[in-house]
Amino acid sequence: MGFLTWLEASGLAEWVRMSTEGYPTVITLHAIGMAIMVGLCVIVDLRLLGKFDGVPYAALQKLLPIAWIGFLINTLSGTGLFVAQATMFATDLMFLAKIALVFAGAATAGILQPQLAHADTWPGGKPPASVRRVAFLGIVFWLCAIVTGRLTAYIMIFI
Amino acid sequence: MNHVYDWMLGTWVNKVVLGYPWSWPTLESLHFLGLCVLMGALLVMDLRLIGFQRTIPLKAVHSLMPWAIAAFAINLLTGLGFFFGDPYNYAGNWSFWTKMSFIVLAGVNFLIYFFAVEPKLLRLGPTDPTPGIAKVVGALSLTFWFLVLAFGRLLPYLGTGGG
Secondary structure (H helix, E strand, O other): OHHHHHHHOOHHHHHHHHOOOHHHHHHHHHHHHHHHHHHHHHHHHHHHOOOOOOOOHHHHHHHHHHHHHHHHHHHHHHHHHHHHOHHHHOOEHHHHHHHHHHHHHHHHHHHHHHHHHOHHHOHHHOOOHHHHHHHHHHHHHHHHHHHHHHHOOOOOOEO | OHHHHHHHHOOHHHHHHHHOOOHHHHHHHHHHHHHHHHHHHHHHHHHHHHOOOOOOOHHHHHOOHHHHHHHHHHHHHHHHHHHHHOHHHHHOEHHHHHHHHHHHHHHHHHHHHHHHHHHHHHOOOOOOOOOHHHHHHHHHHHHHHHHHHHHHHHOOOOOEOOO
Protein backbone atom coordinates (compact mmCIF):
# COMPACT_ATOMS: atom_id res chain seq x y z
CA MET A 1 0.00 0.00 0.00
CA GLY A 2 2.98 2.31 0.62
CA PHE A 3 3.75 2.64 -3.09
CA LEU A 4 0.13 3.45 -4.02
CA THR A 5 -0.10 6.08 -1.29
CA TRP A 6 3.15 7.58 -2.54
CA LEU A 7 1.76 7.67 -6.11
CA GLU A 8 -1.37 9.36 -4.88
CA ALA A 9 0.70 12.06 -3.17
CA SER A 10 2.80 12.75 -6.30
CA GLY A 11 2.70 16.05 -8.16
CA LEU A 12 0.97 14.44 -11.16
CA ALA A 13 -1.72 12.93 -8.94
CA GLU A 14 -2.33 16.26 -7.21
CA TRP A 15 -2.54 18.07 -10.55
CA VAL A 16 -5.11 15.60 -11.89
CA ARG A 17 -7.11 15.60 -8.65
CA MET A 18 -6.95 19.21 -7.54
CA SER A 19 -6.38 21.58 -10.46
CA THR A 20 -9.20 22.99 -12.57
CA GLU A 21 -7.77 21.75 -15.87
CA GLY A 22 -6.02 18.51 -14.78
CA TYR A 23 -8.84 15.96 -14.73
CA PRO A 24 -10.78 17.35 -17.77
CA THR A 25 -7.54 17.38 -19.79
CA VAL A 26 -6.52 13.79 -19.08
CA ILE A 27 -10.06 12.39 -19.35
CA THR A 28 -10.49 14.07 -22.77
CA LEU A 29 -7.11 12.77 -23.98
CA HIS A 30 -8.21 9.34 -22.76
CA ALA A 31 -11.37 9.51 -24.92
CA ILE A 32 -9.34 10.64 -27.97
CA GLY A 33 -6.76 7.87 -27.51
CA MET A 34 -9.56 5.32 -27.09
CA ALA A 35 -11.24 6.43 -30.31
CA ILE A 36 -7.97 6.06 -32.24
CA MET A 37 -6.83 2.74 -30.72
CA VAL A 38 -10.17 0.93 -30.42
CA GLY A 39 -11.61 2.47 -33.58
CA LEU A 40 -8.73 1.42 -35.82
CA CYS A 41 -8.31 -2.00 -34.16
CA VAL A 42 -12.00 -2.77 -34.67
CA ILE A 43 -11.78 -1.74 -38.35
CA VAL A 44 -8.74 -4.03 -38.78
CA ASP A 45 -10.56 -6.87 -36.98
CA LEU A 46 -13.71 -6.42 -39.08
CA ARG A 47 -11.61 -6.46 -42.27
CA LEU A 48 -10.00 -9.75 -41.23
CA LEU A 49 -13.48 -11.14 -40.55
CA GLY A 50 -14.50 -10.37 -44.13
CA LYS A 51 -15.96 -6.83 -44.12
CA PHE A 52 -14.82 -4.08 -46.56
CA ASP A 53 -13.07 -6.67 -48.70
CA GLY A 54 -11.67 -4.07 -51.11
CA VAL A 55 -9.28 -2.80 -48.42
CA PRO A 56 -5.90 -4.53 -48.94
CA TYR A 57 -4.34 -6.29 -45.93
CA ALA A 58 -1.10 -4.34 -46.48
CA ALA A 59 -3.03 -1.11 -45.78
CA LEU A 60 -4.22 -2.53 -42.43
CA GLN A 61 -0.64 -3.06 -41.42
CA LYS A 62 -0.05 0.66 -41.89
CA LEU A 63 -3.12 1.55 -39.80
CA LEU A 64 -1.86 -0.28 -36.72
CA PRO A 65 1.07 2.11 -36.06
CA ILE A 66 -1.51 4.94 -35.91
CA ALA A 67 -3.55 2.81 -33.50
CA TRP A 68 -0.48 2.44 -31.26
CA ILE A 69 -0.25 6.25 -31.06
CA GLY A 70 -3.76 6.13 -29.57
CA PHE A 71 -2.58 3.42 -27.17
CA LEU A 72 0.38 5.58 -26.12
CA ILE A 73 -1.91 8.57 -25.48
CA ASN A 74 -4.05 6.32 -23.28
CA THR A 75 -1.16 4.75 -21.41
CA LEU A 76 0.01 8.25 -20.46
CA SER A 77 -3.43 9.76 -19.74
CA GLY A 78 -4.48 6.52 -18.02
CA THR A 79 -1.43 6.73 -15.76
CA GLY A 80 -2.53 10.23 -14.78
CA LEU A 81 -6.05 9.03 -14.03
CA PHE A 82 -4.74 6.03 -12.08
CA VAL A 83 -2.26 7.82 -9.83
CA ALA A 84 -4.88 10.43 -8.88
CA GLN A 85 -6.84 7.67 -7.08
CA ALA A 86 -4.28 4.86 -7.01
CA THR A 87 -5.34 3.22 -3.73
CA MET A 88 -8.98 3.10 -4.85
CA PHE A 89 -8.38 1.83 -8.40
CA ALA A 90 -5.82 -0.80 -7.34
CA THR A 91 -8.43 -2.55 -5.21
CA ASP A 92 -11.43 -2.13 -7.56
CA LEU A 93 -12.22 -5.34 -9.41
CA MET A 94 -14.17 -3.50 -12.12
CA PHE A 95 -11.14 -1.33 -12.90
CA LEU A 96 -8.74 -4.31 -12.79
CA ALA A 97 -11.01 -6.21 -15.20
CA LYS A 98 -11.03 -3.21 -17.54
CA ILE A 99 -7.22 -2.98 -17.49
CA ALA A 100 -6.90 -6.73 -18.15
CA LEU A 101 -9.32 -6.40 -21.10
CA VAL A 102 -7.44 -3.39 -22.52
CA PHE A 103 -4.15 -5.29 -22.44
CA ALA A 104 -5.86 -8.36 -23.92
CA GLY A 105 -7.21 -6.15 -26.72
CA ALA A 106 -3.79 -4.58 -27.30
CA ALA A 107 -2.28 -8.10 -27.33
CA THR A 108 -4.60 -9.10 -30.20
CA ALA A 109 -3.36 -6.06 -32.18
CA GLY A 110 0.23 -7.02 -31.34
CA ILE A 111 -0.38 -10.58 -32.56
CA LEU A 112 -2.14 -9.47 -35.77
CA GLN A 113 0.46 -6.88 -36.83
CA PRO A 114 3.25 -9.36 -37.78
CA GLN A 115 0.64 -11.72 -39.28
CA LEU A 116 -0.49 -8.97 -41.65
CA ALA A 117 3.10 -8.61 -42.88
CA HIS A 118 2.83 -11.93 -44.69
CA ALA A 119 -0.80 -11.63 -45.75
CA ASP A 120 0.34 -12.28 -49.35
CA THR A 121 1.23 -15.87 -48.37
CA TRP A 122 -2.24 -16.67 -46.97
CA PRO A 123 -3.78 -19.56 -48.90
CA GLY A 124 -6.59 -18.33 -51.14
CA GLY A 125 -5.79 -14.75 -50.12
CA LYS A 126 -7.97 -15.16 -47.01
CA PRO A 127 -6.74 -14.95 -43.41
CA PRO A 128 -6.32 -18.40 -41.82
CA ALA A 129 -8.76 -19.45 -39.09
CA SER A 130 -6.17 -18.74 -36.38
CA VAL A 131 -5.92 -15.10 -37.52
CA ARG A 132 -9.69 -14.74 -37.76
CA ARG A 133 -10.04 -16.08 -34.21
CA VAL A 134 -7.64 -13.42 -32.91
CA ALA A 135 -9.57 -10.72 -34.82
CA PHE A 136 -12.85 -11.94 -33.32
CA LEU A 137 -11.33 -11.98 -29.82
CA GLY A 138 -10.04 -8.47 -30.44
CA ILE A 139 -13.58 -7.16 -31.02
CA VAL A 140 -14.86 -9.00 -27.92
CA PHE A 141 -12.04 -7.66 -25.71
CA TRP A 142 -12.47 -4.05 -26.86
CA LEU A 143 -16.22 -4.22 -26.44
CA CYS A 144 -15.88 -5.56 -22.89
CA ALA A 145 -13.08 -3.07 -22.12
CA ILE A 146 -15.33 -0.15 -23.04
CA VAL A 147 -18.29 -1.45 -21.04
CA THR A 148 -16.23 -2.23 -17.91
CA GLY A 149 -14.32 1.05 -18.35
CA ARG A 150 -17.57 2.99 -18.37
CA LEU A 151 -18.89 0.98 -15.41
CA THR A 152 -15.88 1.92 -13.24
CA ALA A 153 -17.62 5.28 -12.90
CA TYR A 154 -20.74 3.57 -11.48
CA ILE A 155 -19.91 0.30 -9.76
CA MET A 156 -16.91 -0.37 -7.57
CA ILE A 157 -16.16 -3.93 -6.46
CA PHE A 158 -13.49 -3.73 -3.78
CA ILE A 159 -11.30 -6.77 -3.22
CA MET B 1 -37.68 26.28 -25.89
CA ASN B 2 -38.75 25.56 -22.31
CA HIS B 3 -42.05 23.99 -23.37
CA VAL B 4 -40.08 21.50 -25.51
CA TYR B 5 -37.82 20.62 -22.57
CA ASP B 6 -40.84 20.30 -20.28
CA TRP B 7 -42.50 18.01 -22.82
CA MET B 8 -39.32 15.86 -22.94
CA LEU B 9 -39.40 15.50 -19.15
CA GLY B 10 -42.90 13.99 -19.40
CA THR B 11 -42.13 11.42 -22.12
CA TRP B 12 -41.64 7.68 -21.66
CA VAL B 13 -38.06 8.13 -22.94
CA ASN B 14 -37.30 10.26 -19.89
CA LYS B 15 -38.88 7.62 -17.63
CA VAL B 16 -36.77 4.84 -19.13
CA VAL B 17 -33.52 6.84 -19.08
CA LEU B 18 -33.92 7.94 -15.46
CA GLY B 19 -36.05 5.09 -14.13
CA TYR B 20 -33.45 2.31 -14.00
CA PRO B 21 -29.92 2.40 -12.56
CA TRP B 22 -28.66 0.57 -15.68
CA SER B 23 -30.13 2.93 -18.29
CA TRP B 24 -27.59 5.74 -18.20
CA PRO B 25 -24.42 3.55 -18.09
CA THR B 26 -25.87 1.38 -20.90
CA LEU B 27 -26.50 4.45 -23.07
CA GLU B 28 -22.98 5.70 -22.28
CA SER B 29 -21.38 2.36 -23.17
CA LEU B 30 -23.25 2.33 -26.49
CA HIS B 31 -22.29 5.98 -27.10
CA PHE B 32 -18.61 5.10 -26.54
CA LEU B 33 -18.77 2.02 -28.76
CA GLY B 34 -20.45 4.10 -31.44
CA LEU B 35 -17.82 6.83 -31.24
CA CYS B 36 -14.99 4.30 -31.56
CA VAL B 37 -16.44 2.73 -34.71
CA LEU B 38 -17.28 6.17 -36.14
CA MET B 39 -13.81 7.60 -35.50
CA GLY B 40 -12.06 4.42 -36.69
CA ALA B 41 -13.98 4.45 -39.98
CA LEU B 42 -13.46 8.21 -40.37
CA LEU B 43 -9.72 7.92 -39.77
CA VAL B 44 -9.40 5.35 -42.56
CA MET B 45 -11.64 7.30 -44.98
CA ASP B 46 -10.29 10.77 -44.25
CA LEU B 47 -6.62 9.78 -44.22
CA ARG B 48 -7.17 8.26 -47.68
CA LEU B 49 -8.85 11.50 -48.81
CA ILE B 50 -5.93 13.50 -47.46
CA GLY B 51 -3.53 11.31 -49.41
CA PHE B 52 -2.15 8.70 -47.02
CA GLN B 53 -2.80 5.00 -47.57
CA ARG B 54 -3.02 5.27 -51.35
CA THR B 55 -2.88 1.47 -51.60
CA ILE B 56 -6.52 1.49 -50.46
CA PRO B 57 -8.72 1.78 -53.57
CA LEU B 58 -11.13 4.72 -53.33
CA LYS B 59 -14.08 2.38 -53.81
CA ALA B 60 -12.98 0.25 -50.86
CA VAL B 61 -12.78 3.36 -48.70
CA HIS B 62 -16.38 3.97 -49.60
CA SER B 63 -17.40 0.56 -48.20
CA LEU B 64 -16.64 1.92 -44.69
CA MET B 65 -19.32 4.58 -45.06
CA PRO B 66 -22.30 2.41 -43.95
CA TRP B 67 -20.41 1.57 -40.74
CA ALA B 68 -19.72 5.24 -40.06
CA ILE B 69 -23.38 6.12 -40.70
CA ALA B 70 -24.63 3.25 -38.50
CA ALA B 71 -22.24 4.29 -35.71
CA PHE B 72 -23.42 7.91 -36.00
CA ALA B 73 -27.05 6.71 -35.85
CA ILE B 74 -26.32 4.81 -32.60
CA ASN B 75 -24.77 7.94 -31.13
CA LEU B 76 -27.61 10.17 -32.31
CA LEU B 77 -30.16 7.87 -30.64
CA THR B 78 -28.20 7.39 -27.40
CA GLY B 79 -27.43 11.13 -27.40
CA LEU B 80 -31.14 11.91 -27.70
CA GLY B 81 -31.64 9.55 -24.74
CA PHE B 82 -29.26 11.67 -22.61
CA PHE B 83 -30.99 14.87 -23.72
CA PHE B 84 -34.48 13.57 -22.95
CA GLY B 85 -33.17 12.43 -19.56
CA ASP B 86 -31.78 15.82 -18.54
CA PRO B 87 -32.81 18.49 -21.10
CA TYR B 88 -32.26 21.62 -18.99
CA ASN B 89 -28.75 20.57 -18.00
CA TYR B 90 -27.65 20.09 -21.63
CA ALA B 91 -29.53 23.11 -22.95
CA GLY B 92 -27.72 25.34 -20.45
CA ASN B 93 -24.27 23.98 -21.27
CA TRP B 94 -22.21 25.88 -23.86
CA SER B 95 -19.86 22.91 -24.35
CA PHE B 96 -22.89 20.89 -25.49
CA TRP B 97 -23.89 23.57 -28.04
CA THR B 98 -20.28 23.84 -29.22
CA LYS B 99 -20.30 20.07 -29.75
CA MET B 100 -23.60 20.32 -31.69
CA SER B 101 -22.18 23.15 -33.81
CA PHE B 102 -19.20 21.01 -34.80
CA ILE B 103 -21.58 18.15 -35.69
CA VAL B 104 -23.44 20.57 -37.99
CA LEU B 105 -20.13 21.73 -39.52
CA ALA B 106 -19.11 18.08 -40.00
CA GLY B 107 -22.48 17.49 -41.66
CA VAL B 108 -22.02 20.42 -44.07
CA ASN B 109 -18.51 19.15 -44.78
CA PHE B 110 -19.99 15.72 -45.55
CA LEU B 111 -22.47 17.31 -48.01
CA ILE B 112 -19.54 19.02 -49.75
CA TYR B 113 -17.83 15.62 -49.93
CA PHE B 114 -20.98 13.96 -51.26
CA PHE B 115 -21.83 16.51 -53.95
CA ALA B 116 -18.46 18.05 -54.89
CA VAL B 117 -15.72 15.54 -54.00
CA GLU B 118 -17.11 12.06 -54.55
CA PRO B 119 -18.09 12.65 -58.20
CA LYS B 120 -14.46 13.72 -58.82
CA LEU B 121 -13.09 10.65 -57.02
CA LEU B 122 -15.27 8.29 -59.05
CA ARG B 123 -13.53 9.49 -62.22
CA LEU B 124 -10.10 8.69 -60.75
CA GLY B 125 -8.21 5.41 -60.90
CA PRO B 126 -8.50 3.28 -57.71
CA THR B 127 -5.14 4.28 -56.24
CA ASP B 128 -4.70 7.74 -57.79
CA PRO B 129 -3.67 10.74 -55.69
CA THR B 130 -6.66 12.78 -54.51
CA PRO B 131 -7.37 16.38 -55.63
CA GLY B 132 -6.79 19.36 -53.32
CA ILE B 133 -10.46 19.74 -52.39
CA ALA B 134 -10.51 16.09 -51.18
CA LYS B 135 -7.51 16.75 -48.95
CA VAL B 136 -9.18 19.84 -47.44
CA VAL B 137 -12.50 18.04 -46.87
CA GLY B 138 -10.72 15.04 -45.30
CA ALA B 139 -8.65 17.24 -42.96
CA LEU B 140 -11.71 19.30 -41.95
CA SER B 141 -13.70 16.13 -41.28
CA LEU B 142 -11.09 14.76 -38.85
CA THR B 143 -10.72 18.18 -37.19
CA PHE B 144 -14.47 18.64 -36.70
CA TRP B 145 -15.10 15.10 -35.43
CA PHE B 146 -12.21 15.14 -32.95
CA LEU B 147 -13.56 18.48 -31.66
CA VAL B 148 -17.01 16.87 -31.35
CA LEU B 149 -15.39 14.13 -29.26
CA ALA B 150 -13.40 16.60 -27.13
CA PHE B 151 -16.31 18.95 -26.38
CA GLY B 152 -18.53 15.96 -25.69
CA ARG B 153 -16.09 14.61 -23.12
CA LEU B 154 -15.52 18.06 -21.61
CA LEU B 155 -19.25 18.68 -21.34
CA PRO B 156 -19.53 17.89 -17.60
CA TYR B 157 -16.60 20.20 -16.75
CA LEU B 158 -17.13 23.16 -19.07
CA GLY B 159 -19.92 25.70 -19.33
CA THR B 160 -22.55 24.22 -17.05
CA GLY B 161 -24.86 27.22 -17.44
CA GLY B 162 -26.20 28.16 -14.02
CA GLY B 163 -23.03 26.95 -12.35
